Amino acid sequence: MYDFYGLSGKCPSGSISHTIRSGDTLYKLAQQYNTTVEAIIAINPGINPNNLQIGQIVCIPASAPPKPPCSGGFYYTIKAGDTLYNLANRYNVTVTDILRANPFIDPNNLQIGQVICIPGAVPPQPSCPGGTLHTIRAGDTFYKLSIQYGVSLESILKANPGVDPNNLQIGQVVCIPAHTPPQPSCPGGTLHTIRAGDTFYKLSIQYKVSLESILRANPGVDPNNLQIGQVVCIPAATPPQPLCPGGTLYTIRAGDTIYNLANRYNVSVDDILRANPGIDPNNLQIGQVICIPAPRCPGGTLYTIRAGDTIYNLANRYNVSVNDILKANPGIDPNNLQIGQVICIPAATPPQPSCPGGTLYTIKAGDTIYNLASRYNVSVNDILKANPGIDPNNLQIGQVICIPAATPPQPSCPGGMLYTIKAGDTIYNLANRYNVSVDDILKANPGIDPNNLQIGQVICIPCMPAPTPPQPSCPGGTLYTIMEGDNLGSILIKFNISVNDLISVNPNFDPHKIVAGQKLCIPPHKSGICPSGTNPYLITSHDAPQEKLVVAHLAMKFKISISDLMLANPNLAPSDFTVGMKICVPSK
Structure with missing residues (x-):
């Protein structure tokens, strides 16, 4: 039997003794005797509220008077030895402040368990090693906090002895203990307890496994916030993966054999064995990584079977016949396709494109x-x-x-800029964007319906956007404003000049970044020789078909773009590409 005030069972004046019975808690006793848990703890120093013993004697303070109002302060429960003087010093207030906040208090007769107001002070925060201090808000309960922080209600009660869970005060600070996560599952691996300085990177080196494998084995663990004592799983080290150029690395699962993998991926058993020298086909290990070589499918497409696929619907989808697919996949069972199986879809004539109006x-x-x-x-x-x-x-x-159908001729736009209407454009916002008036745009586009602009419609913006960049100097040449759809090749052909011609008088011009509205100086053409670093080629009569430009024919012949060919011959204009001319062709 525990007796906090001697074997006689006497309690301090103003209190009574109570013998603990089965089911008693300090909270129940506080309600039974119209007092508080804090008052009972204060009058029973050393009591463990979480380990009451049947037969234990505790002292119950007399019923306390109603708490005084305490706006801006906090409530304090008187303990043995407290005086107003030492409370004032402890909480940095004056005795007068405490007396003023507690009218009718007798400073010479404080009762253990008595609740008073400490004005204008912040209550001390509870000790909370390893946990989180939480400030009570309206509606908070210990039950809600246990769910919010993922800890048990019992652990919050243990971490806050003396706190009345039924009388939480807004602004009161309580301790939320740290959540101890369950040990992770770690089949075949090693459980490691985090020590000071540990990181997943260091552990990957220590255990000779990859950082990615540790992250996969510990889903939900924050690698940047490891806690000392936290238990993590270090997976077993895996052997190095085989080389598999052009193929697929596959991890062996229960029931796999080389034969069924060969069928699934449309390769032969010999192909797999050649790609995995030293493999024992009769002793595959679950988790073992092998190389599945790429199946042969010249000119066709390798396709991985998905749920619901049949040879018939694949034939329809790829515009080939069922027989074509079966011929390209000898040995395939069309009635037993496996999800993940790779088959060859032979090349087919693609379906004709939709072409409304074209x-x-x-x-x-x-x-x-x-x-x-x-x-x-x-x-x-x-x-x-x-x-x-x-x-x-x-x-x-x-x-x-x-x-597509030819677009109507673009409007005349001298001194302005042609603009193609986009979704959301209005005459008003175009006027604001290009610093012109609505009337200016309407005058430049007679007959336009400002309330029915069509996407793709080309209109004239009568002046360039503000601020207008300085126009390049162009002595002896012509200033040209780049229009939408222009590219390097089209500009060179249009004016019959070379790349070097264009760059020589436009030093800031980037031939790879052409922007509508940009002004260029177009100089007279000067022919020259092609630069080094390319293969010379002599233009013959076979390169000069009647229906197309020689430069266009050569670009197609060497499978390059006109722009690439012009860049390789920077001193030549499109008309310089004639029979007998030696040119430079970019090396592939």
Whole structure:
């Protein structure tokens, strides 16, 4: 039996004794005797509120008077030995302040367990080693805090002895103990307890495993906030992965055999064995990494089977026949496709593109996007937009593309700039953007309907955006304003000049970054020799077809762009590319 005031069981004046029974808690006793948990703890120094013993004698203070109002301060429960003088010193207030905040208090007869107001002071924060101090807000309860911080209600009660969980005060500071996470699962690995200075990087070196494998083995662990004593999983070191150029690294799973992997990935058993020298096909280990070589599929596409795939719907999707797929995959079982299985889809004629309002055109030998744009009076960009995914440098004979309808002629715009309408444009915001008036734009575009602008419509902005960059000096030449759709090749062809001609009088011009509205000086053309570092080529009569420019034919012949060919011959204009001319072709 525990008796905090001697074996006689006597309690201080103004209190009564109580013998602990089964089920008693300080909280229940405080309610039973109309007092507080703090008052009971104060009158029973050394009591453990979490370990009451049946038969233990505790002292219960007499019922305390109602708490005085305490705006701006905090409540304090009188303990043995307290005086107003030492409380005033402890909390940096005056005795007069305390008396004024507690009318009717008798400073010479403080009662243990009595609750008084300490005005204008901040209560001391509780000790909370390893935990978090939390300031009580409206609506907070210990139960809600246990859920919020992921700790148990019992651990919060233990960390805050003397705090009445049913009388939390807004602004009161309580301790939320640190959450002890459960030890991670670590099959085949090693559990490591974090020490001072540990980092995942250091542990990866210490245990000779990769940093990524430690991160994968510890999902949810913050590698930048490891806690001393925290337990993490160090996975078992894996053997080095085999080289697998062009193939796929595969991790062996339960039930795998070399035979079924060969079927799944559309390769032979011998292919897999050759790609993995030293492998024992009769003793594959779960987790072992092997190389699956790439299956052979010349001219076709390697496809990985997904849920719901059949040979029939793949044939429809890729515009080939079922027989074509079966021929390209000898030994495949069309009735037993496996998810993840890799098969060969043979090359097929792609479906014809949609071409509303335009013309479907079949590519012939010698065709380029540039000469088709010239032939059909559309821009290169218009053709590219109408054929998304097309490779302009790799047109195939027989390929069908869409030639969009020719756009109406652009309006005349002397001294101004042609602008293509985009989504959201209005005459008002264009006027603000280019520092002109709405009337100026309407006058420059007679017949335009300002309330019905069409995306792609080309209008005239009567003056350039403000501020206007300084115009380049152009003695003996012509100032030209770059329009939308211009590129280096089109400018050189238009004015029959070379790259060096253009750069010599436009020192700040970047031929790889052409911007609509930019002004260029167009000088007279000066021919010269091509630079070194390329392969010389003599233009022959075979390079001069009647239906296209020689420069365009040569660009297609050597599978380069006109711009690349012009950059390799910076002193030549497009008209310089004639029979008998020695030019330079970029090396591939």
